[in-house]
């Protein structure tokens with residue numbers, strides 16, 4: 001199977017080359033030339049499998065040149081009991097009638113990014129070998145908080161790789177920041193950027209297209225690559241848990257084979273919900289995909305009106321991992337809806353030059369057949385956290401709460417009560433300040449930083465996840481800050 005650039009179908013590569021490169025040469029994203037269909041009784045078969053087996057079964061359909069044995073080895077390492085605190089890996093929990101939380105935060109950094117970033121290093125290092133690249137991959141990452149730690153943890157001390165993370169200064173939670181700046185490992189670096197996530201992401205994309213920098217890196221034996229969801233190796237492992245959730249609902253006899261489910265995803269860069277859409281294209285019986293945004297509701301407007309306009313105020317919210325106005329992976333959806341790379345290239349050019357583009361009515365209606373979109377602000381999200389904790393004994397984080405808020409609006413507006421899986425994207429303990437506040441602890445009564453973890457645990461009787469509890473006593477190793485136009489100097493230093 002070939003992988004093509006969303007901006008030029010003539011530009012095509014093997015999957016291993018696509019993963020090594022991350023971004024296509026023309027700035028487009030790699031997509032498979034077609035989305036494979038699941039075999040007829042795949043979901044019945046997968047029902048009896050463990051999570052790693054399900055991952056192998058599904059990913060194999062996209063990965064030419066990999067043996068089952070090799071993928072088994074990757075999956076067992078990525079989704080092991082050492083890394084995840086539950087054997088189900090991605091458990092499905094019923095919260096209220098016909099609303100399920102797909103908990104994607106049981107991994108080593110307590111956010112859903114682990115689901116892909118525990119697998120990506122295996123995919124990437126094997127791709128380097130298969131492509132006979134004897135260079136060290138230098139992975140540049142822009143993060144809104146969770147990808148950074150996920151990548152650092154996934155790639156730490158992995159041979160033939162180095163990883164450099166850029167995060168927006170003041171744009172992440174205190175636990176997120178502590179997790180990153182205390183990262184251990186010989187091959188890692190962390191730098192704060194003066195700016196927001198979009199600045200960091202645009203900066204990293206610019207670095208990838210800097211021919212001069214690529215040359216310098218090459219001379220030193222490096223090859224620049226990406227662990228952001230622009231890399232296909234990030235999106236692919238994320239498709240697995242949607243198929244897995246369907247299988248679990250079958251096992252729990254909550255649904256019967258063939259029944260439709262809806263999926264609701266708190267969205268930032270559009271990577272997670274895109275994976276759910278691919279699961280639908282592969283044949284998982286999924287009805288509507290509900291795209292949930294916080295105050296940065298550029299996607300809500302786009303899915304409602306067909307106009308994407310990033311020229312608007314940027315808000316720092318209580319769900320910082322979704323504070324994004326340029327949702328990179330939307331480009332993959334645009335390609336899927338049109339199969340027209342020239343059209344996508346035009347829109348992306350407009351986005352880069354004017355910050356805005358519009359899609360034709362026919363494309364909009366195609367999109368609406370699959371997607372609905374709602375936004376939920378921090379105040380509403382806080383009340384949802386409180387309500388679910390008090391009424392149903394379920395504790396969720398601020399991002400997940402945005403998902404629940406969007407779903408409530410969708411149901412009220414459409415009356416569609418199809419069983420729905422909400423992607424729960426982070427542990428509530430990553431956002432202790434906001435979660436404590438939501439539960440009624442005023443700011444002045446809150447304990448600072450890591451003490452907040454215990455305070456939340458005492459209040460809710462939910463144990464602090466081990467990876468967060470163990471941050472205590474770790475030293476900050478990194479304190480560099482760069483201007484957004486000077487990220488290149490941080491990379492040069494790092495490669496020295």
Ligand SMILES: *Cc1c(COP(=O)(O)O)cnc(C)c1O
Pocket residue numbers: 111112113145146147229266267268269270271272273321322399425426
């Ligand atoms: C990254 C992240 C999101 C957004 O996911 P996308 O794939 O960027 O849409 C939502 N919630 C949390 C907790 C995240 O870390």
